[in-house]
Amino acid sequence: MMDLGLLMLQDMEKERETLQVWKKRVEQELDRVIAFWMEHSHDQEHGGFFTCLGRDGKVYDHLKYVWLQGRQVWMYCRLYRSFERFRRVELLDAARAGGEFLLRYARVAPPGKKCAFVLTRDGRPVKVQRTIFSECFYTMAMNELWKVTGEMRYQSEAMEMMDQIIHWVREDPAGLGRPQLSGTLATEPMAVPMMLLSLVEQLGEEDEELTNKYAELGDWCVHRILQHVQRDGQVVLENVSEDGKELAGCLGRHQNPGHTLEAGWFLLQYALRKGDPKLRMHIIDKFLLLPFHSGWDPEHGGLFYFQDADGLCPTQLEWNMKLWWPHSEAMIAFLMGYSVSGDPALLHLFYQVAEYTFRQFRDPEHGEWFGYLNQEGKVALTIKGGPFKGCFHVPRCLAMCEQILGALLQRLGPAPLGSSPAVSTHEGSK
Amino acid sequence: MMDLGLLMLQDMEKERETLQVWKKRVEQELDRVIAFWMEHSHDQEHGGFFTCLGRDGKVYDHLKYVWLQGRQVWMYCRLYRSFERFRRVELLDAARAGGEFLLRYARVAPPGKKCAFVLTRDGRPVKVQRTIFSECFYTMAMNELWKVTGEMRYQSEAMEMMDQIIHWVREDPAGLGRPQLSGTLATEPMAVPMMLLSLVEQLGEEDEELTNKYAELGDWCVHRILQHVQRDGQVVLENVSEDGKELAGCLGRHQNPGHTLEAGWFLLQYALRKGDPKLRMHIIDKFLLLPFHSGWDPEHGGLFYFQDADGLCPTQLEWNMKLWWPHSEAMIAFLMGYSVSGDPALLHLFYQVAEYTFRQFRDPEHGEWFGYLNQEGKVALTIKGGPFKGCFHVPRCLAMCEQILGALLQRLGPAPLGSSPAVSTHEGSK
Incomplete structure (x- = not known):
């Protein structure tokens, strides 16, 4: 019969190896994914991002969906401040340009806070949703921009928009423009x-x-x-x-x-x-x-x-x-x-x-x-991007998994000398 | 070499047979389809029709979609007045009950003409679309009801609603409630x-x-x-x-x-x-x-x-x-x-x-x-019915095909004596 301590040690080693493989996998995938958006989605002329991208990254529509503009600004800033390897000036510049685009064009009738759902490439409103979500992603973007740049105007925007959102949700939704109908329950x-x-x-x-x-x-x-x-x-x-x-x-x-x-x-x-x-x-x-x-x-x-x-x-x-x-x-x-x-x-x-x-x-x-x-x-x-798919769920998932896997591996302590995790062999098999 | 006249005659016979098969097929299918809606969709309590019907006809939602209410009234009346075998009191009664339901509840804020998109079972508005389609199906229903019953109040409703629709489309869409946005083209x-x-x-x-x-x-x-x-x-x-x-x-x-x-x-x-x-x-x-x-x-x-x-x-x-x-x-x-x-x-x-x-x-x-x-x-x-599928496209198709096939067969003239179209053998094979 084998020593129980040894068995546990072997299990731990096996777990470490699998975690290591997945950490490497999500790390490399995150790099590839961010490279895709950096190569294809930046609108150098007007700021902001194209998100209607075909399989190979080609832009098939110039519309700018406000949810996805806010999310990409947020994602870039979050990566910039959380990962050494993403502390790159191109990321920050693109995030800033996206933030400025939102500041200038997202609101349908400033100083009113209601934001459009989708804008033309040059920022004219095309559609407005009677919900809070454009405004929420706007707030996330502004708060991250502040966290990265330290510029208070971004944070003021975030705080003011947040007040407005809370008001709509908890006090009075009238500003969202939904009609009150007798058959509609408060859902x-x-x-x-x-x-x-x-x-x-x-x-x-x-x-x-x-x-x-x-x-x-x-x-x-x-x-x-x-x-x-x-x-x-x-x-x-x-x-x-x-x-x-x-x-x-x-x-x-x-x-x-x-x-x-x-x-x-x-x-x-x-x-x-x-x-x-x-x-x-x-x-x-x-x-x-x-x-x-x-x-x-x-x-x-x-x-x-x-x-x-x-x-x-x-x-x-x-x-x-x-x-x-x-x-x-x-x-x-x-x-x-x-x-x-x-x-x-x-x-x-x-x-x-x-x-x-x-x-x-x-x-x-x-x-x-x-x-x-x-x-x-x-x-x-x-398609790789569209009206609802942008630079958000995939990189957020990969970034968070990379961080959690890293923390789990740290908790397991350093690998014993002589052990070599099977990273290089498993890798790239997908 | 065969006689050209005989060949043409044989072709004509073959065509007649195929047309005959399809006429019989759509005719029987129309009967089955209408039987389905008559059995499962009538709301005996409030009038109007359930259209959210599962595979076996069971009601899975009581909401009443105004497009589909209008369409079913139209369909029942059209069948009633165009087909001898559908001149049945149950069809007319259900169509009338649907028409009365629409008259009473379809408009969101009478005397305004704007109709709801969907109503509760008892007629309270749940959603309003900023388009003309609920109103169009309302008009179709009222006009057919008039054609079947001769009651002028139905036709007055149809004519008034038609004026309103024309006004929205050709003069001023403001009453539909769509916001004017600078990025929206006149599409x-x-x-x-x-x-x-x-x-x-x-x-x-x-x-x-x-x-x-x-x-x-x-x-x-x-x-x-x-x-x-x-x-x-x-x-x-x-x-x-x-x-x-x-x-x-x-x-x-x-x-x-x-x-x-x-x-x-x-x-x-x-x-x-x-x-x-x-x-x-x-x-x-x-x-x-x-x-x-x-x-x-x-x-x-x-x-x-x-x-x-x-x-x-x-x-x-x-x-x-x-x-x-x-x-x-x-x-x-x-x-x-x-x-x-x-x-x-x-x-x-x-x-x-x-x-x-x-x-x-x-x-x-x-x-x-x-x-x-x-x-x-x-x-x-x-599902057999839902928010967009009701008693309309299928029976309209079958009824129109039955009529056109009938006319085509009539044009070909009577079948020669002794010929027996293969209707009974082909039939039911589907």
């Missing part, structure tokens, strides 16, 4: 408290004053997100009434497993900050394991885009497609879940999702990821 | 003049006074639809500028083959009424053959939902799906095209589309048709 899409919670984390990061300022808001967001757990904890529903009741019909039964997983890691960050292990277990159970077990396609692999809580057929044509972002969010959620709980089942789910994701979505030929596969995993849309 | 979706042209045909049917009243409007619609033929006649584009120029980007390159085919038969009816053979040939060329040749999937059969005029990847997730309605519209278009031109190539296209359609969309088990297949022809959504 809460989970996206709203999720988005606000991520802003609370964003603005409060390493800032005690703002952490305190938004503490009550953060608690409120978490309370509202948790209300989406319904039917005695058996399902997470995308839409509930404002007082946390299930709604009638398709709207009420609508499920979005990727969104639930994304909410999962937003909530985990919050629970971690609060030091609340009971909440942490609840989140892992309801926002990580539940959507995975209901949402993973047993036949072809991958997460369904939409589901119906009663198992009926959803009415959205794309319900059975496999989209890139639920998979990036699942990678973050399971790796973070493992990191905070140490439960090896979560690490294995990370591997399962990551293997599928790297195999099906990555484009080894032209870089970046495909966004839209059919149920069987075949590429349905060859 | 014309082909749906608008198409819809208006179909109303002109509807209201003017067997009514000389209204035919004259709307003659100029009909000409205007046709002029506007023809402006969507672009690039020297090589493509039909779904959106062009109001003065008939191609628009930039995805919006400008967007193609919808099924919609073009539907426009095709609307235009053919107009050309027939006008007795304009040159226009007829142009329509067959550009609105029937062009979308079929670009839109038919050479690999799996069926018409793509959306395409990009430059052959780029569309950004709509459902672009490569096969939907029921483009196929029903194609059946009408090719059969009507054959009927007006006598070109056997068009008859063969009808057969090709009809074979695919009956094979892939029909549900022999529970009745009605599936609406949404993936590219390979597999059922992607099992």
Whole structure:
């Protein structure tokens, strides 16, 4: 019989090797992905970013989607300040140019705060959504720009916009322009408290004053997100009434497993900050394991885009497609879940999702990821960017996974002398 | 060598037999389809129709979509007055109850004319679209109700709503509530003049006074639809500028083959009424053959939902799906095209589309048709009705094909004595 200590040591070595392989893999993939956006998406003439990019990066439409402008500014700044190798002047310059484009053009009728959803290449508004999301990504962009440059005007913009968003959500949505109709219930899409919670984390990061300022808001967001757990904890529903009741019909039964997983890691960050292990277990159970077990396609692999809580057929044509972002969010959620709980089942789910994701979505030929596969995993849309896919979910996932994997490896301590992780052999096999 | 006259006679016999088979097939299918809606969709309590019906007809959502309410009223009345076997009191009663439901609840803020897009089961507005389509289907319903019942209040409603629609389209769209934005071009979706042209045909049917009243409007619609033929006649584009120029980007390159085919038969009816053979040939060329040749999937059969005029990847997730309605519209278009031109190539296209359609969309088990297949022809959504699929495209197609096939057979004259068309053997094989 082998020595138990030796066995454990061997297991640890095996785990270290696999983590090492994945760390290297996401690191290199992040470099490739950022290279793709730097090469193809910068509008040198007007500032801001092209996001409608074909398989090879060619621009197929010059429209500028405000969500994606804000997200790319945020992503560039975040990489610039978190990774030594991305502290590059081209990244910062492009982020600044994107920020200036937003400052100049995003708002439809300044000094009003309402932002457009999409702008022409030179910044004229084309469409306005009656939601808060353009404004949220605007706020994220401005706050990161401030964090990187130290320029107060960016932070003032972020704070003013944040006040406006909170007013719309918690006091009076009239400014969003949605008509009040007698048949419309006060519905809460989970996206709203999720988005606000991520802003609370964003603005409060390493800032005690703002952490305190938004503490009550953060608690409120978490309370509202948790209300989406319904039917005695058996399902997470995308839409509930404002007082946390299930709604009638398709709207009420609508499920979005990727969104639930994304909410999962937003909530985990919050629970971690609060030091609340009971909440942490609840989140892992309801926002990580539940959507995975209901949402993973047993036949072809991958997460369904939409589901119906009663198992009926959803009415959205794309319900059975496999989209890139639920998979990036699942990678973050399971790796973070493992990191905070140490439960090896979560690490294995990370591997399962990551293997599928790297195999099906990555484009080894032209870089970046495909966004839209059919149920069987075949590429349905060859575009690399579009109205809803920009430089955001993929690099955010890769960057966060690189960081978490790095921290996990550090926790394991240095590799014993003489051991050589199988990185170089596994690598590039995908 | 055989006698040429005999050969022609044999060909004619063969054609008669095939037409006969298809006439019987669409006739029986129409009966089954109407039976499905009569059994499952009538709301006995509030009037109007449930259209969110699962594969077996079970109601999965009680919402009432105004387009589909108007369309089902129209369809029931049209069948009632055009087919002896549908002159049934249950159909008329349900149509009346649907009409009363619309009269009472469709308008969001009476006496304003703007109609809701969707209502609760008991008629409270849930959503309003900033387009003219709810109002157009409302008008179609009211006009047919008048034609069937002779009650003037229905016709007054139709005429008043028609005035309002014309005002929105040709004078001032402000009442639709669309914001004026500096980046938005004055875009014309082909749906608008198409819809208006179909109303002109509807209201003017067997009514000389209204035919004259709307003659100029009909000409205007046709002029506007023809402006969507672009690039020297090589493509039909779904959106062009109001003065008939191609628009930039995805919006400008967007193609919808099924919609073009539907426009095709609307235009053919107009050309027939006008007795304009040159226009007829142009329509067959550009609105029937062009979308079929670009839109038919050479690999799996069926018409793509959306395409990009430059052959780029569309950004709509459902672009490569096969939907029921483009196929029903194609059946009408090719059969009507054959009927007006006598070109056997068009008859063969009808057969090709009809074979695919009956094979892939029909549900022999529970009745009605599936609406949404993936590219390979597999059922992607099992619903029989939903927010956009009601009692309309399928029965309209079947009823019109039955009528056209009947007329074609009559033109061929009576079958020679002793010949027995192979109807009974071919039948039911699908």
